[in-house]
Amino acid sequence: MNRFPSIHYGRIDVDGVEVHYRESVPERPDAPVLLLLHGFPSASHQFRRLIDALGADYRLIAPDYPGFGETVAPEDFTYTFDRLADIVEGFTDRLGLHRFAMYLFDFGAPVGLRLAERRPDRVTGLIVQNGNAYLEGMSEAARDFTALSPEQPGAEDTVRGLLALEGTRFQYETGTPDPGLIAPESWTLDQHYLDLPGRKEAQVALAFDYKSNVERYADWQAWLRKYAPPTLIVWGTGDPFFTEAGARAYLRDLPEAELRLFDAGHFALETHLAEIAPLIAEFLDRDR
Structure with a gap:
């Protein structure tokens, strides 16, 4: 019989932002920790099936950024990637997370790599999934x-x-050989949050700030070369935004990284959870 984890849903105040998060409660208190950093336009709910699959053996923690999901930010919050990283950093401090691997997906890559720059001693490894x-x-x-x-x-x-x-549905279905494998509530739930008051304005601000990430690519690549964290790269090759070349580029700076490519779109976990989850488990067991 499959083992299913207990899931805890909580809220933590970080600099006036009410951060909503979900985390699994593994059977072993010393289980490896994986910080799940979601993408656009989703939130922590994008990891719900992965948490069900692996949460009994690992502590999986997924916060919602300001402007996403159930997190509530003040009206005067400034939506930049630096500020998202500030809140995630504060979130890890409030939870007392001192050593953890990070799952970097889409927006999660620039958020997580900022955190890695600031706290390199905390990062035990990286799992990169269509995070450029x-x-x-x-x-x-x-x-x-x-x-x-x-x-x-x-x-x-x-x-x-x-x-x-x-546009939200396009992001899920484009590049996916069989869109019938994608649950429609994935994009409709994302859209529900996008349609909340002030959310579209937040996303417009982040879209215009995205170039700040591109400007830091060279710094992040230097960080990868310097610290050489154990890294697993899983990538949907049909992604309309982030191409296969971006997955292979990591190997220049992380030649020991494991690269696995999938015939999938941007949200590869939606269609290839059965293949990707065991790879994550093996990676975290090595990290242990």
């Missing part, structure tokens, strides 16, 4: 989108077009 840190990993569409600036005519309308239901 290399120029060659950006598709033409991604380059055009991240180059947008608020002063450009029509730029905000372009961003807001991706925040509609059609």
Whole structure:
């Protein structure tokens, strides 16, 4: 019989932000810790099946960033990637997380790599899933989108077009050979949160700030070379934003990393959980 973990849902105040999170309660108190950093436009709920699959053996912790999911931020919160990293860093401090691996997906890569720069002694390893840190990993569409600036005519309308239901569903289904494997509540739940008051404005601000991530790629690559954390790279090759070249680029700086490619889209866990979860378990067991 399969073992299913107990899941705890909590809230922690971090600098005036009410951070919502979910975490598994493993059977062993000394189980390895994996901080799950979600992508756009999702939240911690994107990891619910992974937590069910592995949470009995590992402590999996997934916060919602400000502007996402159930987290509540003050009206005057400044939505930049630096501020998201500030809140996640404060969140790990409040939970007393001193040693953990990180799962970097999409927005989770720039958030997590900022945290890694600040607290390299805490990072035991990285699992990278369609989380880009290399120029060659950006598709033409991604380059055009991240180059947008608020002063450009029509730029905000372009961003807001991706925040509609059609844009959210596009992110899940594009590049996926069998969209029938993706539960429709995945994109409809994301859309529910996107449609809450103030959320689209938060996402517009983050979209315009994304170029700050690209500017730091060289620094993050240098960090990877310096600290050489154990790394597992799992990547959906049909991703319309972050290409296979971005997955392979990590091997320049982390030649010992394990690379696994899947015929999947951006949200590879939606369709390939059965293949990816055992790889994560093996990685965390080595990390132990």
